[in-house]
Amino acid sequence: MLHPRIQEVTQRVINASKKSRTAYLERIAHAKSQTRVRAGLGCGNLAHVMAACDPSEKDLLKSDIQPNLAIINSYNDMLSAHVPYKDYPDLIKNVAKKYDATVQVAGGVPAMCDGVTQGRDGMELSLFSRDVIAMSTAISLSHDVFDGVFCLGVCDKIVPGLLIGALSFGHLPVIFMPAGPMASGLANKEKARIRQQFAQGKIGREALLEAESASYHSAGTCTFYGTANSNQMLMEIMGLHLPGSSFINPYTELRDGLTASATELMLKQLIETKDANCLADVVSEKTIINGLVGLLATGGSTNHAIHLVAIAKAAGIELTWKDMADLSEVVPLLTRIYPNGHADVNHFQAAGGMGFLIKELLSAGMLHEDVKTIVGNSLNDYAQEPRIDADVNVIMTDSNAPVKVKWVECAESSLDEDVLRPYKDAFSPQGGLQLLKGNLGDSVIKVSAVAAEHQVVTAPAKVFNSQIGLQQAFSNGELETDFIAVIKEQGPKAKGMPELHKLTPIMASQQDKGFKVAIVTDGRMSGASGKVPAAIHLAPEAIEGGMIAKIREGDLISLNAPKGELIVHVSDEILEKREIEISEQTLTFGTGRELFEGLRQTVSSADMGASAFGAIYPQQGE
CATH class of the missing domain: 3.50.30.80 (IlvD/EDD C-terminal domain-like)
Structure with missing residues (x-):
C-alpha cells in the first residue's frame, strides 16, 4: 500500500501540472506522429549524415530500416569522472553491429568540475553550465536522424542538463549510462580533519595537497555522496539506468558488461519487441516523486532541490519545495554516506546498494511501483543487482566481447547497518x-x-x-x-x-x-x-x-x-x-563570465529551478 503522504503529494503535483503536462505530452505526441526521421531527408541532407560512415553503415542508413542511435558524450580527459567515457562509443558501436544498427556520436557537452572551481571566479559559470548542457544536447539531437539516445554523463550539472535537453526529444527512448566511482582512497573522516587543520593554520599546503590527492586519485566519480553520486542514485531510482548499475567501478568487466547490456536492451526493444518506453513516458509525475523520495532517503545533494524542480518543469511537471518538505516529514533517512557519515559510495554499494534501498522503500509504500522505466513497466525490476553471467561467458568465442550480465535478487538484509539501514530501523524518521x-x-x-x-x-x-x-x-x-x-x-x-x-x-x-x-x-x-x-x-x-x-x-x-x-x-x-x-x-569580466550576462538577466529564482528556460515552461494558470 502506498503511504498516504506519498499519494497526497503525488496527486497535488498531478493536479498542479495538468495544463503544463498536457501541453508537453501533446508536443511529444505530435513528434511521435511524424514520418520516420530519415525517411523525409533530401539526398543532400542524408549525404551529410553518412559522409564519414563506412560502406556498410551507409547502406544501413540509406535503407532506413534499422535504428540509428545517438550518443551524447560528456567525455574529457581532465576530469576523473568523465575519463572512462572515452571508450564507450567504440564499445556501444561494436554491440550495435551485431544488430545491424548504426550509432553516431551526435555531440559533446561541456563538463566542468565544481571541485576545481571552488572559491574561484569560474564557479560563477557552474550553475549556468546546466542550461548550456541542455541546449548542447538539443543541438546535438536537432539533426533529427535518431531513433534512440544514450546519454553519457556523471557529475553535478551534467546529468540534469542532459536530462532537461533530452526531454525536448521525449518521443525517443533515452538511456543514461553511468561511468562509476573511483576506488576508495583516503578515509573521509581523515580528509575532513586535515582540511580543518589547514584552515586553522596547523598544517601547510603540501600536507593538504597530499591528502587531497590521496582522496581524488584515479578515473571515476569522487566517492563522497555529493551531487555527482546523487545524480547516479536519481537516474537509477527514476528508471533511467539499468538496475544496479550506478556504483560499479570503471574499467571492470561488470562495468563494460553493463554498458553493452544497455545497448542491447535498447536495440532489442527497437528491433525485436517494439516496446521501448520513450523518455516522456518514463519521466512522469510519479517518477519525479520517486526521485525526490530517493533524494530524501539518502540525504542527497541540496543542489537537487534546484535541479529536480528544473527537470520536472522540462517535462511539464510543477514541483515545489513544499512538496519536498511535506515528503521529508515521512520519508526516513536510510543511509549514512559522507558527508552524512564516514563511509563512501563504494561502501554503500558493498552494503547492499541501490537494490536494497529500492526494495526497502517499495515494501514500505514509499515509492510508486507502477512506473515505466527503460527496462519495462515496474520499479520492482530495480530491486535487483547485476552479476557477471559466468555460464554464458564460458561458451563465448569472441575474447574481446564484453561479459554477459544477469540480474539477481538484491540482498535480503544490509551487510553494514552503519551505512545502510532497513526501513524499520532508519537512522532518522525524517528525510535529509x-x-x-x-x-x-x-x-x-x-x-x-x-x-x-x-x-x-x-x-x-x-x-x-x-x-x-x-x-x-x-x-x-x-x-x-x-x-x-x-x-x-x-x-x-x-x-x-x-x-x-x-x-x-x-x-x-x-x-x-x-x-x-x-x-x-x-x-x-x-x-x-x-x-x-x-x-x-x-x-x-x-x-x-x-x-x-x-x-x-x-x-x-x-x-x-x-x-x-x-x-x-x-x-x-x-x-x-x-x-x-x-x-x-556591474558587468563582470574574466573566465568567460561576461558571456553569461544574458542568462543572469533571465534566470528564475532558486525555488523555481534557477533556470534560464522559465519563460518556456510557464506555471499552471499562466
Whole structure:
C-alpha cells in the first residue's frame, strides 16, 4: 500500500501540472506522429549524415530500416569522472553491429568540475553550465536522424542538463549510462580533519595537497555522496539506468558488461519487441516523486532541490519545495554516506546498494511501483543487482566481447547497518532535506549531516558580500563568538549562484570550538556540505530585493531546522523602513563570465529551478 503522504503529494503535483503536462505530452505526441526521421531527408541532407560512415553503415542508413542511435558524450580527459567515457562509443558501436544498427556520436557537452572551481571566479559559470548542457544536447539531437539516445554523463550539472535537453526529444527512448566511482582512497573522516587543520593554520599546503590527492586519485566519480553520486542514485531510482548499475567501478568487466547490456536492451526493444518506453513516458509525475523520495532517503545533494524542480518543469511537471518538505516529514533517512557519515559510495554499494534501498522503500509504500522505466513497466525490476553471467561467458568465442550480465535478487538484509539501514530501523524518521520559511523568505537546509545539537541556532548576524570577506574575518580573529554568517549577493541573478564550499572548514572549526554558528545565503553550498547548519538557496535573492539584503550586522537570527523556521528578529516596521543594501552590480569580466550576462538577466529564482528556460515552461494558470 502506498503511504498516504506519498499519494497526497503525488496527486497535488498531478493536479498542479495538468495544463503544463498536457501541453508537453501533446508536443511529444505530435513528434511521435511524424514520418520516420530519415525517411523525409533530401539526398543532400542524408549525404551529410553518412559522409564519414563506412560502406556498410551507409547502406544501413540509406535503407532506413534499422535504428540509428545517438550518443551524447560528456567525455574529457581532465576530469576523473568523465575519463572512462572515452571508450564507450567504440564499445556501444561494436554491440550495435551485431544488430545491424548504426550509432553516431551526435555531440559533446561541456563538463566542468565544481571541485576545481571552488572559491574561484569560474564557479560563477557552474550553475549556468546546466542550461548550456541542455541546449548542447538539443543541438546535438536537432539533426533529427535518431531513433534512440544514450546519454553519457556523471557529475553535478551534467546529468540534469542532459536530462532537461533530452526531454525536448521525449518521443525517443533515452538511456543514461553511468561511468562509476573511483576506488576508495583516503578515509573521509581523515580528509575532513586535515582540511580543518589547514584552515586553522596547523598544517601547510603540501600536507593538504597530499591528502587531497590521496582522496581524488584515479578515473571515476569522487566517492563522497555529493551531487555527482546523487545524480547516479536519481537516474537509477527514476528508471533511467539499468538496475544496479550506478556504483560499479570503471574499467571492470561488470562495468563494460553493463554498458553493452544497455545497448542491447535498447536495440532489442527497437528491433525485436517494439516496446521501448520513450523518455516522456518514463519521466512522469510519479517518477519525479520517486526521485525526490530517493533524494530524501539518502540525504542527497541540496543542489537537487534546484535541479529536480528544473527537470520536472522540462517535462511539464510543477514541483515545489513544499512538496519536498511535506515528503521529508515521512520519508526516513536510510543511509549514512559522507558527508552524512564516514563511509563512501563504494561502501554503500558493498552494503547492499541501490537494490536494497529500492526494495526497502517499495515494501514500505514509499515509492510508486507502477512506473515505466527503460527496462519495462515496474520499479520492482530495480530491486535487483547485476552479476557477471559466468555460464554464458564460458561458451563465448569472441575474447574481446564484453561479459554477459544477469540480474539477481538484491540482498535480503544490509551487510553494514552503519551505512545502510532497513526501513524499520532508519537512522532518522525524517528525510535529509528540509524547507525553512520565515520573514527572510524560503530556503533549504541539509539536515542529514548536521548533528541534532546544532540544528537550532540563534545568534547575531555577521554580514558579508562574499566568502572572501568571511575568510578575511576568520584570519583576523573576528569570528571567536557565536554568530550566523550572512553571505548575500550570491544568487542566480547576482553571480550565477556559486557554491560556497570554502566556508565549510572555517565554520566547522568554529563550531568545534563550541561556538554556535550557522550560514544563511542566497547562494549554494556544495552538494557534499554538511556538519554546519546552512540555510541556502534563499529566495528571493538580495539583488531582487530579498530580505537578506536588509539584514544588518548584529541582527539576531534564529535558524530552527526541526521547526522549519528561519527568522530575523527585527520588527516588520523596521524592516519595511530599511533600505536594500547591495553592492553596485556591474558587468563582470574574466573566465568567460561576461558571456553569461544574458542568462543572469533571465534566470528564475532558486525555488523555481534557477533556470534560464522559465519563460518556456510557464506555471499552471499562466
